[in-house]
Amino acid sequence: MIKNIKVKRFEDDTRIDRWLKRQFTSLSQSFIEKNIRKGIIKVNSKKIKANYKIVVGDIVSISGYSETKYYDLTKKISEKILPDKILKDFKKTIVYQNSHFIIINKWSGISTQGVSKIEISIDDIIKKLSKHYNLVHRLDKDTSGLLIISKNLKATKLFAKLFKEQAINKIYVALCQGMPRNLNSIVKLKIKNKINSNVKTITKYKVIKKRNKISLNLYKPFTGKTHQLRIVSKYLNCPIIGDKKYNVNNKYKFEKLKLHAYYIKFQFNDQDYEFKSILPNHFLNFMKKNKLFIKLDKHINNFL
DSSP, X not given: OEEEEEOOTTOOSEEHHHHHHHHSTTOOHHHHHHHHHTTSEEETTBOOOTTOEEOTTOEEEEETOOHHHHHHHSOOGGGSOOOHHHHHHHHHTEEEEOSSEEEEEEOTTOBSSOOSSSSOBHHHHHHHHOTTOEXXXXXXXTOEEEEEEESSHHHHHHHHHHHHTTOOEEEEEEEEEBOOSSSEEEEEEEEOOSSOSOEEEEEEEEEEEEETTEEXXXXXXXXXXXXXXXXXXXXXXXXXXXXXXXXXXXXXXXXXXXXXXXXXXXXXXXXXXXXXXXXXXXXXXXXXXXXXXXXXXXXHHHHO
C-alpha cells in the first residue's frame, strides 16, 4: 500500500523529516532517515534528503505503508507511562509560558529527546501534555538550563527561523578544569559529527573568575552543534568539570557536568524576551567549595 499525503498551507518551508515527525508522532528520527534514504518515503515521486524543505502542494508518498507496520517499528509516546513525580518536576521547572511557548530550566540527567522506550525525556513529557508541543532546540542530557518549547506550529516555525538567523542569544556558564591561554576570545573550530568531520562552529568565551587551576567561563555559541561547547572547552585546554567524554584527565570524575544554559534573549512577534535561570545546587556548591562564587548578572551584560 502506498499512502499519499498532500502538504497543506502553513506546513511548508519545513524539513521533510520534521514534517513527518509531526504527522506521525510515534516515528523515531532514525526510522524516518532510513526510509528517506532508501526511497521508501518520497516527495512528488522523487527521492529526497532528510533536510528537503517541503512546499504547499507537495505529495509525500510512503511505500508499504500500514498502521500495523509503523506501530511495530516505533514507540508511541502516548503509551509511555510517566510517573506523576516526573510531571510535577517538569511543572516546577517552568520559568515562563504564554500561548505560544514555554521556557523551562531543564535539570541535569534527563535527555531532551529520548532514545529508548524506557528512558523518559523532555520530549516525552511535553507530548504527554499536548501533541502540539515541540522542541525547538536541544541540550545534552547532562547539561542543565534554559530550554524553549513551542506550543503550536506557528511558534515552531518562527523559532526555527530565529535559530537559523542566529537571532537568539544564548549564554552558558561552565566550570572548567584549567584555563585557556587567552581569557577572552572567539574560537572558530571544525568539529566532527556523525556525518562528516568538517562542521564549522563559532564560539565566543570569557573567563570571569579563576582559582586553583579552575576557571569559571561564559560561552556564547553562534552555531548550535552537538557537544560544541564541550569540544571547544577541550580544545582550549580547559575541559568542563564532570565531562565524562571530553575530559580524559578528569580529577573531578564524580562530579556532575558543570555546564548550564544560564541566559537566553530573543524577539518573538515584535516583543523582546529575556530570561536568566538559577544554577543547580551541585553547581553552586562546587563554586562555594572552591571559592569561585560570583554574581553573574553584571558579567552577562558585559558579555553580550
